[in-house]
Amino acid sequence: MTCQYMATIGSSLLRSSITIRALSPFNPLIRPTSIRQFQSTFQLPLHQCARRAMSRVRATHDEEAAARASATEADSGAPTIFDKIISKEIPSNIVYEDEKVLAFRDINPQAPVHVLVIPKLRDGLTELGKAEPRHEDILGHLLYASKIVAEKEGIVDGFRVVINSGASACQSVYHLHLHVLGGRQMKWPPG
């Protein structure tokens, strides 16, 4: 993904709900928190990204609101940005992958290590609250994969796994995903 690509979709959809969701701080791919991070992410000269990056910062400061905005699509079954990450149409920083799951870094990390683990096949698991008994196999594999991720990242001695289900839990992408966080002392309560 390039800044130009971002500018194209951004200008055409600037005030649409789709854009709000795409720019959400919970969108694990495109939510830079500063100009430098934006520039680093999209690897373009700083001046090309500065204005857009700053507007994103302003647009995405209310994370709870962003989650609420995306909740309108929770039950639509519509594709999410994760589909494009799984297909590699959109690049991501992959930490672990097998035939069932993909783990990649959150672009707006909340800890030195912050990785998302998702099922490659959503299969109705827009959120954990939609889980059925038939999903137990993939749910177990996702948790085990989280442990593998922690090992690979050198944090297996201390890490937190978080699953947000629904808007009031701050979920904004309706494709089940596990947050694996570590590399610092985690606090209590957990948000």
Added chain:
Amino acid sequence: MTCQYMATIGSSLLRSSITIRALSPFNPLIRPTSIRQFQSTFQLPLHQCARRAMSRVRATHDEEAAARASATEADSGAPTIFDKIISKEIPSNIVYEDEKVLAFRDINPQAPVHVLVIPKLRDGLTELGKAEPRHEDILGHLLYASKIVAEKEGIVDGFRVVINSGASACQSVYHLHLHVLGGRQMKWPPG
């Protein structure tokens, strides 16, 4: 469990590491945060519990330290308080139970709904970081049980599941447990 029972174990072990862990704010059974809560929990006259309850508040304010203290027993494989909850030797407020898992309310809730979901058989799962492929079945069932708990508690439209693995994630009982939280707007970052 009664206040008298608590006083007995408290007086004999007041400065031991066992007591520190037992009084930890992460101990889901015996960590009241106020005199009233203590009195309500153990259903005894207020004056019998006041002094002890206040000392517990002071003793348990540093939750990170409590988790570090209990980490010394992380790899011991020693029984935990959860064994007595599972055996019903220590009563708990059970929300859901089946042949594999038990779900009961955290006595120091961090949200209007705060339930712990644990495997009845620990089977080496002192923490998620110890998970092996053979654990995938129970891990999947624990996550599915979390969804059942959310349904039973009326929060299936919005809940967060948190797993702390290791001291830096604030784990203090070394028997895998999932926190299911909801009933309020959850915040970000998750601790």
